[in-house]
Amino acid sequence: MSRYNVIFMTLYDLMLNRRSVRVFLKKEIPENVIEKLLNAANNAPSGGNIQPISIITVKRKETRENLAKIIGPQPWIKNAPLSMIFCLDFHRVKRWAELSNTDFQGENSLGHFLIGYADIMCAAQNVVMTAESFQLGSVYVGSIQGTMDEIRENFSIPKYVLPLMLLSIGYPDSKPETMPKLRTDVITHHEKYRLLNDDAIMKAYDNKYGEFDDDVDAYLKKAYIEVLEANKQESGNWLKLVKKRIKSLNIQNHAQFLFNLRYPTEAMVKQNEPIFQQMKNAGFKF
Numbered sequence: 001m002s003r004y005n006v007i008f009m010t011l012y013d014l015m016l017n018r019r020s021v022r023v024f025l026k027k028e029i030p031e032n033v034i035e036k037l038l039n040a041a042n043n044a045p046s047g048g049n050i051q052p053i054s055i056i057t058v059k060r061k062e063t064r065e066n067l068a069k070i071i072g073p074q075p076w077i078k079n080a081p082l083s084m085i086f087c088l089d090f091h092r093v094k095r096w097a098e099l100s101n102t103d104f105q106g107e108n109s110l111g112h113f114l115i116g117y118a119d120i121m122c123a124a125q126n127v128v129m130t131a132e133s134f135q136l137g138s139v140y141v142g143s144i145q146g147t148m149d150e151i152r153e154n155f156s157i158p159k160y161v162l163p164l165m166l167l168s169i170g171y172p173d174s175k176p177e178t179m180p181k182l183r184t185d186v187i188t189h190h191e192k193y194r195l196l197n198d199d200a201i202m203k204a205y206d207n208k209y210g211e212f213d214d215d216v217d218a219y220l221k222k223a224y225i226e227v228l229e230a231n232k233q234e235s236g237n238w239l240k241l242v243k244k245r246i247k248s249l250n251i252q253n254h255a256q257f258l259f260n261l262r263y264p265t266e267a268m269v270k271q272n273e274p275i276f277q278q279m280k281n282a283g284f285k286f
């Protein structure tokens with residue numbers, strides 16, 4: 001086996017075994033490891049190699065607590081020894097363009113925004129996998145997108161910069177054993193898109209989640225691990241609340257659980273307005 005095969009196998013195994021980690025040991029991450037995580041982010045692919053990215057590292061206890069207070073009740077934010085706020089940074093690019101007697105208007109261009117968001121996620125995922133290689137675990141916290149105004153204010157983030165993703169990182173205390181996934185052939189299309197019929201769609205998700213069983217704890221392990229992981233770190237309120245909601249909303253299947261309870265459709269659509277407003281507040285106008 002060539003040197004390249006060995007590297008590929010190792011990386012492949014890491015990819016297949018990675019799971020979001022939400023319970024961390026109280027153990028500091030060495031500075032030289034953090035430096036490598038940041039170098040991995042900085043060497044990610046980037047559209048046009050423009051690199052419209054800034055990463056704010058958060059380690060101090062009081063800053064972590066403040067971050068957690070702003071974003072909401074996810075205990076891993078304050079308990080992880082390190083968090084990274086991934087920002088789409090058009091401020092630096094704009095200023096560079098101005099100083100170079102040209103004009104960059106990422107804030108007015110959906111194209112620049114889409115590529116820029118892809119850039120920061122490429123960088124973030126480089127951090128995730130590098131962290132795995134150092135036996136660290138991590139979890140994305142997308143909920144940061146609901147509180148971009150407060151994050152910008154609290155972390156002195158200027159106009160044209162959007163804190164779009166948070167990654168909390170640390171040495172795992174517990175790691176979810178399995179997370180159901182679709183079969184790979186469901187997401188794969190050869191040469192052209194293949195429409196699945198209704199039976200195939202139902203089967204794909206039934207295969208993923210299994211029976212919608214009455215054993216709520218077993219079910220939540222597959223479908224809402226966040227609640228169980230939060231419960232390990234804080235009082236049992238989350239679990240109680242979710243169980244109550246499953247009953248009161250008369251949840252009968254997986255899709256209803258996701259789109260009536262976890263991501264209620266009406267609320268998700270309503271979020272457009274505050275998200276657009278926060279983007280406007282940061283100078284984004286498209």
Ligand SMILES: Cc1cc2nc3c(=O)[nH]c(=O)nc-3n(C[C@H](O)[C@H](O)[C@H](O)COP(=O)(O)O)c2cc1C
Pocket residue numbers: 018019020021022074139140141142143144176179226
């Ligand atoms: C864009 C994105 C946003 C996420 N936001 C959150 C979040 O706010 N809180 C959380 O606990 N997990 C969050 N996650 C983690 C997902 O819940 C997790 O990836 C998913 O349940 C699959 O589990 P796995 O990562 O262990 O494969 C997020 C993941 C992604 C990719």
